[in-house]
Every structure is written in C-alpha cells, then in structure tokens.
Amino acid sequence: MAINLEDDILQDFLLEAGEIVELLSEQLVVLEKTPDDGDLLNAIFRGFHTVKGGASFLALNSLVDVCHKSEDVFNLLRNQKISLTGEMMDVFLQVLDEVHRMFNEIKSGADPVAVPELLIEQLLAMQSAVTDTKKPATVRKKANKKSAVKKNKNIKQVSEQFLSSKGDISDEEFENLLDNLHGAGAAPKAIDSEADSSQSGKNDQISDQEFEELLDQLEQKDKAGALGSTGVAKSKQGKIDDLITEEEFELLLDQLHGKGKPPDKVVAAPSPPVARPAATSGVRREFTENKTETTVRVDTSRLNEIMNLVGELVLTRNRLNTLRETFEDQRVHKAISTLDLVTADLQNAVMKTRMQPVKKVFGRFPRVVRDLARSLNKEIELELRGEETDLDKNLVESLADPLVHLVRNSVDHGIEIPEVRLKAGKPRQGKVILAAEQKGDHIILTISDDGAGMDPEKLRRKAIEKGLMDSITAARLDEKGCFDLIFLPGLTTKEQLSNVSGRGVGMDVVKTRITQLNGQVEINSVLGKGTELHIKVPLTLAILPTLMLQLGTRKFALPLSNVSEIFELCSKKISVVDGREVILNRGRASPLFYLRKWLLKRNESELDVQRDAHVVMVHAGNTMVGFVVDQVLGQEEVVIKPLDKLLQGLPGMAGSTITGDGNIALILDIPGLINAYS
C-alpha cells in the first residue's frame, strides 16, 4: 500500500503515535524497575493498542502486526497471567526500536518493512507462557455477522479509534462488507470506502463491539477474544444503547490519557479515517462542550516567524530609544517609554511560547543508560533532576546530541565495573545525575557521576603523546587546564576503540556545539571520586545582550556574558612576556590583543592607538584575555542575524546585527577569534 505523505490522517497518526512511542520507551524503562505496577502496565498496553488502531486504519499492516502481538503480551501482563522477565524487557525494547524504524520508513514515504520473524516468534512465545489460558467465550462471535448486527448489547470499552464507529453504515452494507472482507482479507481501508459510499444509510448504527470484532477478523487474530474480555471487564455495565454517549467518551479519554489532559489533536481530528466524511460531528460537538481545550498545537515555524518579527520590533524600539532624545514633546517620550515596556514584555512572552521542559531531552536518557550499562556489565542508576526546567525549543534540540555523548562518557569512562567499585569502597551501583537548573538568564546543565574521576597527569601525558600539545605548554597547565584537554580532537585515554567511545572525536564536537549556542562547558573532577560537567547556555538564541565596541569607524559586538571588566588602557601596566604583550590587572597577567589589528583592514588599522583606548577583559574558556578597543559604546541587545552561506564559518564571526542606528555590527565569537588570530 502506497504511503501518501500528503494524507492529513497519516500525518496526524505519525504525530500522535510518534508521541505514544516516545512515551512507551520511557515507560518500559520504568517498568523494568517496577514490573508490578498495574497502572504502568495498563498504560503501556493502551499505548500499543492505540498505535495499532491508528496503524490499522492506515493499512500499515506490518506495524499493526507487531503492535497487536505486543499488546497481547501486555494484556496478559496486566492481568497477571504472566510476569515480566529481563529477556522480555529486551524483546520489548527491541520491538520499540523496530517500531521507530518503521515510523522513519513511513516518514520517508516508504512502506514499513515488517519486523524480523524472530521477534514475532518471541512475542508469541511469551504468550504461551500463560498457565491458565482462558478462552473468553462470550465475546467472540463467528464470522457470520448477520446475527451480530443487533442493537441490544452492552457497550464495552472501546479504544478511541472506534468512537467514530457510530458512522453511517447500515446493517445490510455492513453485512456485505463482512462478506467481502471475508473473502478478500482486505485492508481496513476497505471499510473506509464502504463507509464513505454508504453515507445515506444512516439507519442502523454499528455497535462498537461489532466493529472491534470486525477489526480482529481482519487481522486474523484468534486472540481477539482476549481483547474483548478485558474490554468487558472495563466497560460501563448496563449500557443498552449502541451509541457511545458523552460520558463514555469522556471516560474513555480519561482512561487513555489520564485525567484532565485530553490531547488537543483529538478535537482537531477526532475521527480516525473510518467514516471520515461521516457524522462524527455529533461526537465532536459533545466532546468540545464537555472538555475545555487548554492547549493549541502550533507549528514551530510559526513560532519562529513570530520570534523574528518580535526581534525586529525590539530593534525598532531600540532605534526609537536612541532617537528619543531628539524629541522634545513629552508625549512622545511617554509613548516611547510605554512601547519600551510593552515590547520587553512581548519579547518575554514570545520566548516563553517556545519553551519546552527539558524533560523532552531527558526522556531518552534512561534508555540510553540502561542499554549501555547492560552492554558494559556495569550497574548504574540514572537520576534526573530539574526536568521541569524550561528551555527554548531550539536549545532543547541542539543540546540533545551533546548531552547524550556526555552521559555515555560518564557511563563508559566514568563509572567503574562493580568489582572495581567494591574494592574502592564504593557501592556496587554507580550513580549518574543529570540535572537542569535555571540561573538568571542562563540554563545550567550538570552531568555528574561518582565514578573514577579524571587524572590530570594522565591527560597531560596523553596530550603530549598524541602530539596535540607540546610538552612545555602542557607542563604549564593547571588542573583545570588538564581537564579541558579532553576537548581536543583526537584525545582519548582509552587504549582500544569501542563502539561507544575511544575515537577521540566526540568531545570536541560537543564543545563546538555548545559554543555555537553561545554556551560554556566546565569540568570538575576528583580522581577516584567522580566527575562533574557543567554546561551553561543562555536562555534564548535569537537575542543576545552585547557590549558594543568601536574600532576605527566600525562597530563590533561582544557577547556580554563573556565580558568581565572594562578599564582604560593607560591606567594599567603592560609587560612583554615571551614576546607577547600582557596586561596586569588585579594581580593577574592576561594576554593583551589589539582587536584593530585583527579586524580592520590594513589602511584603517594603522592609525595610532588612541589615548583613551579601553581594554575589555573577557573570558575565553578558562582564560581571561584583554582586548584593546578604541571605544566602548555600551550595552545593547541585538538580534543575531546569521551570516549567509558565503560568509558562514568565518573564524571569529558569530553573526551580524543591525544596531540601533541602522548600521551593521559584526558579532564576535571570542574563542574563535582568539584561535584564529592569536
């Protein structure tokens, strides 16, 4: 069956089912620790059931198959017919990986390839572990559905995809349908077309139960009964009516999604495709009347657009602020002040719309740690803190990979194997803590472990050995400096390459990524005790507080977060060490650089250094560096405008911005600048 990516329903499915699958991943890992948690088992069961339902309507048979089999196992689990083992967990996690793969295939427009036979067999094998196989007799009806289409049945619990089954298919048509399906074993989409074509026959309603059975039939599933029976167990008893009422609808949703949080999408597209043009409006209306919508789904590109526009507004406000002095009329002053306040609020509000709890990124870690620990035979507990901390969506996405890498490092390099730990007097189980915290306008992410810690000397030696640094420079490094060595490309203390690490490539990529986000990384480690990594990133990417500088006739912007101090050049002593100029400030000697020489063209930079030139002390990684500039113009919030393709990647250039007076100022990337020019 061809995948039509234009199909709204497919897109909705991918979106919602995608979320369920993500959640399943987390749930499974928690399940491993608490295998008897009934609520969790139920939730996982429902997860698979829901995905299966959606998949079946889209005729994604391979997906349906694996979900159905998984759902069956979980059904047994939640009814305590079988119990969870470690091997089963592995199989389930593998199932989830397969489902993920299939999703990706669908997203790229291809038909999902079925899961390996072995996996299906394993799932089936789990079911046969049931000692007490009850054949739920009552619900399973025979294929000849003529009798089935009766109205006096109890409504059993149905999953939401069947809600809309109060569509318009008449008895006769239904029977015809069944006959057709019987023969052809056709895809559920057949129902779709049949339903569509039977718009007129609004007489008899197909009951939910019948529909469910129909579906089971299509999947040629003998154990549909299992489904039915649990359904019965859960249903509201005594409902004679065929139609699903508001109450049931709500109950259903509550069960599926937890109280008080209906997925907004259900309102937007409540009818899975069975009777797409059909009369689900009735259901829909009831639904909206009962549950107030608290969320709206918005495409991130729209939010980005709004962000940009607000950015421009901020710039214009800044311009007005500078022009304010030229107006004498007090009313104009007042108006501009009000505009100032409102714009600031608007900026904050828009920023908040793009915030997501860091939980989104953290969500995948339990699985990562679990898998890795298992493969390395280590016992590790992962603790997550501050999951509710909000981050700009872009940040969340950009940090995901670096964080994964760092956590893997902790697991691989940091935590020792149980025997070693015991010998060192540590508990068998290692602990890795992943924490997020907001400090002012920054987010601090911490990854700490109680593992082996890092040996500065070992790092020093490795760096020299691998030719990454000469022995003299290496000798001068203090402890922190040694720790920073791990960010050098090519440095690893692992003797052998492994799948996980040892190539010496990861850390420098991590550092680059974080620097690109205008963030900083700091390492603390105690040999034998553990390691702590702190990542500090500004809350928002798009607007940056900067310090405006003048060099000659040109303006440049330095990210304010790096700026430490500003003072006049003549007031401090300059010495020459090792052939380089060094400035003495607060008892420390820091390298001094004349930005003019770096950033201005030859003819412009030749002018004498002004008498009132200033020095700006900045942080560059762990060091402090002084930049000589002609003038410091003051603080300014700027919207970062990336340089276009032609100019991207130029060292030291983080982007450009349009200043309050309409001129262009280049935004400097301090570490890049120093690397390139010094």
Add this chain to the structure above:
Amino acid sequence: MVKQDMPEQLQCVVFTLNHEKYGINVMQVQEVLREIEFSPVPGAPEFVLGIINLRGNVVSVIDARTRFGIAPREYDDKTRIIVTRVHQQMMGILVDSVAEVVNVMRSEIEAAPNAGHSKTSKYIDGVVSKDDSILIIVDLNKLITML
C-alpha cells in the same frame, strides 16, 4: 550553452563592467542600490566586499570585477549594487553602472566564444548582438552556486 528552461523572451537588466555590457534575468533582480556603503567582514574571501543592511536583512555584497577577473577600480557616482534574489537567497553585486532593461529573444542568444576568460566562461550563458554591441548574458544561478 543556452539553458533549456529559458522562456522565449528574456528581459535582462544590463550592467557594465569595464565598458562591457552584461545582462541578468530581470526576474532575479530585486532592486538596485545607489548607496555604496558596506561593512567589511574580516576573513572573508577577496571578492566579498562586505555586508549591508537591507531593510532589516543582512545581505552580502560581492565585487563583480574581482569575480570576473577584472582589476577593481574606484567607485564613482555611477557605481551600483544590484541586489539579486535566487532561491530565497539574496546577494548584492557591485557593478560599474546599471544601464537599462532590454528584451532578448532566446533565438538571438549565441554560444559564447571561449575566449580564454576561464574565470568568466563558467558564468556565461551566451552572447547577444544588439545595436552594434555585444551583451553578455550571465547565468546568475551559476554565479551564486559556484561561490
């Protein structure tokens, strides 16, 4: 090398470089600026003069002369920056002057003689004889993507 997807009739904005006439598809020209004020970017390639602020957008400006292998010259009151737009990307091109818009029939375009200008021949679609002078049709796509 006449492109297959060119329409029958092409409207070209004509600019001059060193007294030679060049034409680019008018559909790709967004505007022409008289102000020659740009901010140089340290470390940029030689033919990139710098960046400008175009109503809130930051646009790079390249020097057509340098790009085409002609020695640069002082700017005068005829110098212009043509702001082009290709595939959502804007780029400014500094030229000696901008003349007019002419209509060119596709049939009139002849292949360019490969007269040793290795730098330019890549960007040239062909030539047209018009009013006793040669108009060199520039392929902007190539000019931009080959940078």
